[in-house]
Every structure is written in structure tokens, then in C-alpha cells.
Amino acid sequence: MQTNFTLAQLADPHIAEAEKILRACVHCGFCTATCPTYVLDGNELDSPRGRIYLIKDMLEHDRPASAETALHIDRCLSCLACMTTCPSGVHYMHLVDHARGHVERTYRRPPVERFMRALLSWLLPHPRRFALALLAAIPAKPFAPLAGALGLERLAAMLRLAPWRGPHRTLGPNVYPAVGPRKGRVGLLVGCANDVLAPQINASTIAVLTRHGIEVVLAPGAGCCGSLVHHMGRETEALDRARANIEAWSAIDGLDAIVINASGCGTTVKDYGARWPDRKLGQGHQRISDDAAARAEARRCGPHRRLSLGLLAAARPAGDPAT
Ligand code: SF4
């Protein structure tokens, strides 16, 4: 795809990366077949190709996001199904991430939307707050129709979806010893909403790993991977989450891998290094990525490595093919 950025625009590394991605797109449209939002409503602007055009137009003219552009970018699920069918290798993920940041900085949303987004970014990444919110939602559930009648459709939808029972977290200590001889030691990212909505997933992961001789550590200070706020375009908050996780894992000795059992968190963590190449992620980033011996050990431990979706390589330098 031909682009028309000025040299001054291209001096910004983020714009330069976006331009490179845009140029890779040959507008063939193969991606539309696997895009759930396009399959659902048939609107070209809700397809990857349509969004790419909207983003190109917005960035090339360095203009604030319009309501229409914000709407169609908001509707993108960041499921990345389009990347699996693109023959040109368009890195849609980095492009839409950049666009979301631009929308967040330049588009003033209606007050209700601003309130909902602020509420979600304050609640969801924090398990205790989210658990309390779910408890509070139980008596509020019958008022879902009232919220709908008042125009708070999204709040009404959340109340309808809220469970009737309170969350039951199962995690206790920070270290779960291996059953039998220890074959490895991993850090488990317990995440945020995942651990409140379905704590049995983390409990099962720990059970499987420890039975395979893997000691599981829940690093104090590690939490949300940052994707919830990152996908709202709140880059500073997302960067804070990345830094906190890297420093928490770096403070634990002898980790062979970081295990992540939620695919979205794995995608985000593995992208930490590439996403913010010009930002300092903290001392921990350097310490992990330089630890060649630990990386080699993670590669050697076949059985438990297959269980890990997010690896120690999460914090490796961009372009390191070793893992
Ligand atoms: S499949 Fe790839 S190259 Fe083709 S339109 Fe979609 S993003 Fe562009």
C-alpha cells in the first residue's frame, strides 16, 4: 500500500513502524474472511482492511480520531485472527495498538463512555476490587432493566452477565512445591480477571505442574499483564503493569519459565520487549533477557515447557530467535 508520510512524521519511531506495517498491506482482503466483526455485520469498516485504511488516513494527516474511526477501532476485538490469514505478514496487532493510543490521546468520548472506561480500567486489572464489584453486583443484578431504561446499556449488560454467586479465590501460598523430585521452577502469572472469574484454571495449572515435578512460584507484585488497559489505549498504565511484572519475576531466583494460561496475557507478555523498545522497562528486563543459562534450561525442560504458553522469552530482546 502506498503511503504519504512526511519525513518529519517518520522521525517518530512509532509512526515509522506504523508506516512499515501499512506498506506491507496489499489490500487483498483475505483477512476479511477470518474477522469476526466483519463476518457479523458485513461492514468493510469493521474488517481489518477497512480499519487499516481508517488508521492510515488518521495517521497520515496527523488528525484527531473522529467518532467514526474510534467506533470501528473500538469494535476490533484484537483477536488477531486476521494475522493468521494475511499472506503479506501485516503486523495488524502493532498497528491497531498504536491506533488505540492515538484515539485515546486525541478523541474526546461522550461522558458515559469515559465513565465506563475509567471504571473498567480501575476495576478489572485489580482482583480485589473486581471481586468486591462482583459481590456488589449480586444485589444490583435485579436493577439491570432499570439501568437499561436510563440509557446505561453497557452497565445493564454487565449486571445481566454478573454471576449470582460471589467469587471464590483458591490461591494461598506464594510457592507450591513440586510433587517428588523437582525438575524445574516456574513463575505463574495468575492474572487479574481470570483469577476472579475462574480461579479453578490457576488451581488446575498449579496441580498439573506440581504433579509433573515443577515448583510453581506466584511472584509477589506480579498481576495483570497490562493488556486490559493497553487495549483501551492507556499506554502509561500498561507500561506500569509490564514494569511491575518484569521486576516481580526478576526478584525470584532460578525461574526456568513464566507460565501463562490465558492466551491474551501470553500474547501481551511475549510482546513486552517489542512493544516498548524505546522505553526503559526496569532493571529486571535486562537481567532476564541476559540470562542465557536460564533460557537454555527452559528450552531443555521439554515436558513442562509444553505446558507453558508464555515463556521466559517474554522479556527477551526483540529479534532474539533463540526461543
Ligand atoms: S490479508 Fe493482509 S495484505 Fe490482504 S488486505 Fe488483509 S491485511 Fe492487507
Ligand code: SF4
Ligand atoms: S483483530 Fe480480530 S476483530 Fe480485529 S480486525 Fe483482526 S480479525 Fe477483526
